[in-house]
Structure formats: C-alpha cells, structure tokens
Amino acid sequence: MRPFLIGDYMKWSVILFCTIATAVLSAAALGESYPLTVEGIGTVTVPADIVSISISVASSNENLSQAQSELEEEMNSVIIALKKAGVKDEEILPGQGSGISSFQSSSNVCRMVNNTTVCENTTESSVSLQRSAMVRLRSADEPRINRALDAARSAGANAYVVGYGLKDASGALAEARKEALADARRNAAALAEDAGGRLGKAMDIFTYPSLGTDYSYGSGSTRSGMVDVSARVMVTYEFIL
Template sequence: MKTLVRAGALALLLATAAAAPAALAQTQPAGAASMFNATTLNLSAYGETRVAPDKATINLGVVTEAPTAAGALSANAEQMNSVIAALRKAGIAEKDIQTSGLNLSPQYDYVQNEPPKLRGYQASNQVTVTVNDLAKLGAAVDATVKAGANQVNGISFGLKDPSSAENAARLDAVKALSAKAALYAQATGHRISRLVSLSEGGGYNPQPPVPMMAYARMDKAESGGTTIAGGELSVRIDVTGLYEMTR
C-alpha cells in the first residue's frame, strides 16, 4: 500500500514539472514575442538652443600681509568690509554675497643654506557674488577693486530659469530624431509604425567659473568702467528613440 502511495506522489510531481513550462509560456506578456519579431530602429539625436545669460557669478577676494597673524586678519577684515559695502552700494543684495574661503598662513623667506625665516602672515578672504542684473556687472567689479579687492579669480554666466531654453532644445531634438527615423525608413523600404520608447539626456548645466581675462573681453568704456561681454550659453538636450518599422 505504501508503495502505491509513493508511486502516485511521484507521478503527480512529474506531471506538475512537465506542466510548468507551459504555464510560464501562457503568462509571458503578449507583446514581448511580437516586439522581438518586429523590425526596430534605435536612433539618437540632439537639439541645441543658444541663449543670452541673465546672471553672472564672480569670485573675488582680498589678500593682506602683516608681521603678525592678528595684524593680517585685522587688515583683511577692514579691507573686505569696504569691498562688501561697495557691492551693496552697487546694487548687489546681501543674500547674493557669500564667503567662499578664509585662510591664514605664515610666510617665509628662503635663503640657500639657511633655515627659513618667518617674514609674517598672509590672510586671504574670498567671496562669491551673484549678479542678477548684468547691467550692473561691470560697475560691481570696478567698485570692488576700488574698495580694496585685489583678486578677481573667475566669472561664470548662467540662467535664472533654464526651462524655456530646455523646452526649445527638446522640440528641436524630437524633430531631428523623427527626421532621422523617416530617412532610415525610406532608405530601407520600411515605414515607421510606432515610437516604442523615448529617453532624454543632457540639459542645462551651470557654467564652471573660468579666469576673468580668459573668458570675457574686458574693455574700458568711455565712462572709464569695465565692460564684460556675456556672450551666449548653449543648452543641449539628447534624446534616444526606439521605433518599430513595418513593410
């Protein structure tokens, strides 16, 4: 009797295992097989918009030296206070002025075959300034230099709201992708049946600061002020599309 029960259980197990592949095949998504059997076209394209910047970021600072650390810091603070006051007077809001670096270091004189001799201390204070009105940019730079800023390390231009430029680039990217797909379909004797998937990359990336003189043309205008050319920014969107084609 036990032998019969065991034989029946074994037969049931074998029947279940045999039925499993069929069950899996029935639960497979209906569109999966048809997609792999279809002729597909995978393409990439991009759209690019050039737009004038509407804000700028400047990194500037004050470097001072004195025989003592306290003297170097005191002189630096006094000079930086004058610089910040000049920025505010030029129309830069307090929230757009941010300290980005503060350093104090000893300074040595080196003579061959002699130990280093302490000359004094150097204090450095750096601020990052956002200018939301580019018409004030040249005046702000001039004001800070006159007030005591002796370092202008870099400038970058940007957009307050890049969404319009990104959307324009998206439209150009999709148009370019569609045109490319139509060309490939015509060349291979097919027609585009449908767009299966669409993915996006790229977009607006804030420009990294670059040296002032290397980036912008700085001239002396008739008024004696500094003119800084902002030029244009490039906003690029990359798209990738998968198309299904039919004869």
C-alpha cells in the same frame, strides 16, 4: 446527417488556403517591426538675463589664523563697498568660498671659485589664502555691473565677469527639447533607410534631466551675453522591415 464527401473536402481546403494566404499577405504588407533606439541633442542660443561677477581677496600671511582674519575683514569691506554701489543683499550669493594656492620655483646658479665650478640650488615658495564670493546682476543693467566691478576693485578685490546665464531657462529648454526630438527622428530615419527598412511611430521617449534649477550656464556660445541651452533625449521608434 449526410456523409462528408470529396467535394466538401476540396471546398474547405480552398477556404483554408485562402485564409492562410490572406494572413501571410497581410503580415507581409505590415512588415515585421523591431525597436530602434536613438539619441537626439538640441541646442538653442538665447540672450542672457543674468551676469555673474567673481569677487576674491587674497592674503600671503604665513600665519593661517591671521590670514583668515585679514581675509574676513577685507571681504567685509568689499561687501560694504558693493552695497554702497547699489548691490543688494540677495544679489550677493551666500556661502563664500575659500582656498589655499601655493607657488614654488627652483633655480640652479653656478659660478667659478678658484677655477672650480660651484653650483647652488635655490628654492622659492609662497602660499596664498583666498576667499571669494559671487555677485549676480541683471545683464541688461550695464551701469550697475560697471559700478559693482569698480567698487570691488577699489576696495582691494579681484573682480571680473565670470559668465552669463538665465534666471529661468524653462522656455529655452522647451525649444531645445523640440530640436532634440527632431534630431532623434532624423537619426532614426537615416538608420532605418540604411538598414533597408522604414521608420514607424515613436514608442518611448526619455528626456535626460537638465542641470541646475535657478541658473543655466552656456557651454559653447562664443558671443558675449549669449547662453547655449541644450536638451538631450532618447527615443525608441518602430523599425519596420
């Protein structure tokens, strides 16, 4: 075995230096990466296929049991009228609601009696018991909608269109999710650029659950018969310096 010479030491030193330098340059080229989490929101506006009609009856009878009996009879009459107008059983939502509303007003009346001002306070109050139901029809069938409204009102109910919706929002929700992902990437890219780095690949995506299953109602569309469907995502990207 030959002795380890000075030339050997210099050769291995050069090799080691070159190896370290290559690793440092590679790390610098790749950059250090950090997680960057942003939120994205997407909304699409689509034509509704369902219209919801609120049906309600009221009684001002102070006797609560009598008022409830009256409301049940009135609501049964309204439902019979709706069915005669062509509304099907499955289009009338089960679980009819009821509630009590009250109104109270006070006034102060003053008058002169023997050069003396006399004031009297009077208070008026009333209580109304209400019962309601919901009817959902196809929004494209305008004649049936008008017949249902006319039938309910003719039977003594308060009836009006309360909103529009979608029976199946899955397609619109998928489009909204794409918009949300694009929005998240735009937000992340802007943040990365402002911080002096660049955006890498998506590492994790979390989609918030949508509300509702059978019907999705819009919360912002100003056009009658249209529905806003929104999706919200949280995405974690690589942020590279």
